[in-house]
Amino acid sequence: MKKFDQKAAEQMLYLRLGQIFINEESKAGKFKIPMHLAMGHEAIAVAVSDALASEDKLVLSHRNLAYNLVRAGKVRPILDEYLLKSTGLAKAKLGSMNLINPERNVIYTSSILGNNFSVSSGIAMAEKVRGLSGVTFVLGGDGSMEEGSFYESLTMMKTLGLRIVVIIENNEWSLATKISERRCPIDLRKLTSALDISYESLFGNDVEKYIKKISEARERALKNGPICIEVALTTLGDSRGPQTPEYPEGKYINYHAGPSSSVDIARHALRAVLKESDEDPIFVLREKMGKAKLSELAERIFKQIQRELV
């Protein structure tokens, strides 16, 4: 791989292994706060982080761990924040779902679905009236785009010509229900087209492709105003609900919150891959790098995080 890709690969593995370490703490019952892992979100998180210019602003949602990890570049301050220690990233004042890191561009994070779209619109508008040159990136999911504020904010972004990149991480799930269980399909391409907003669809978890696409999206937002990117992904770490007559083996639930019982540091840390398909960004990375190189890199990063956490 090229040097730049090496950096992306290292970041991807750092995010995956960092989350596996955090998951172990969660499984041990050490967090009093709610916590949402984002395993499976590594490729898009690395791509967004890579595209950010120093003046850009990043606005996150409750599932912000991958983004905060890649921006902070350290597990310790985030873990300490989750443990509500004074050495935490926000000195134990914000916990997980509202965690920000203004020094690294993360200026607002909301635990409320859809809340951050309008706030990001205001942030982008301030950028404009203050004569600043940054682009605002805002993250949401397929649940948050059901909120009325999503539509309201897209209208606002287009009307005011705001330099903003809206990224919808579509993992198909909202808590314990799939899209097909809770609503009709929403064709985001058509919805954005109706508002004359550019749309891109990303899938396949190829981090190099994502880096290129997000970087291009930033340039387009600078020139033409808002752009919406829908990223198909799978949040990894499945579980099953309680056994009921309707679901004798327990209902399958895509990972939502808290510890993931199906992910284990002893089993998964060194191989890093959780799912043998392109639903797992680390699987896609392994296909490109080769098994041996990935293992070697995973081992190095595993030890690096171990040292960091001692």
Add this chain to the structure above:
Amino acid sequence: MKYIEYVNGLIKEAVARPEHAVLFGQNMNAGSCLGGLTRGFSVKPAGKIWNSTNAENSLVGFGFGLMLNGAQAGFFMKQMDFLVLGIDHLVNTYNIIRNMKHQPKEGSFTIAAMVVDSGWEGPQSSLNNFADICSIAHVPGYAVTNKTDADFIVRKHLMQPGFRILGISQRLGKTEIIDPGSALEVYGAGEIFKYKSGEDATLVSFNFSFPQAYELEAKLRKSNIHAAFFNVNSAIATDWTPIKESAKMTKKIIVVDDSKSVHVAADALLAELCTEVPLVKKIFIKRQLGENWLHPASDEFVIDDSLLDTLKG
């Protein structure tokens, strides 16, 4: 001068000053300009006045985003009940921002909302209690009721760093603005204004009942009853010291609140007074809701003159 013209003049002056003012609201710069509240506004070249979309929830979030990134935002709203749609931001977004380690230094956000206290809007008029909106998350809010408090509150708060809501009365809009003269004291950042000293009774008005209390105070004086007169402008005032000190001396308290809610701002004062101050007379004048309280009506709030006899007795 009419109440709305006077308040408009003060706001016009304040919004013209900041470098990066963004003023927005539905039809704020068109048609009646929100009944005259926003008529003739202008901002510096870098700023913007936006006749916004009809999206109250997102407009509140938009204002917080502007504040967070260092601009000076003003959201002008025809009816305060529209703000119910923005409660997520009043609670969650505001809490997140004020919990941040580094507060936005220059950033400012003010919502100026007309409180529907005239009654003609029927069901919408039931929410006439400014304190309802402010108490949900200890939101700083200031009711503008007369010339003196308007001068102080608008100049002190509008477009200044931080967040607050200004409550503007719809009922008072077309009436002559009352000029009670200089306040004897202004407590805090405009939470409580004291207009008169007196040793015979302590009179306190809440929400938008200042005009009724002002008239009552004059009638009392004519009857040789000298009341200390306070108006509580903040919906979340908690330091009642000046009022308690007065009540300790007069031992008679008259509280006026024109709000329609079950829980009104005056409750908090009364609870403290009843437990901490020995009183010989307690009079609480509040709205009596009739069967038609959801129907369009004039919503007049009149204090019965028989109260004077009660006090004389």
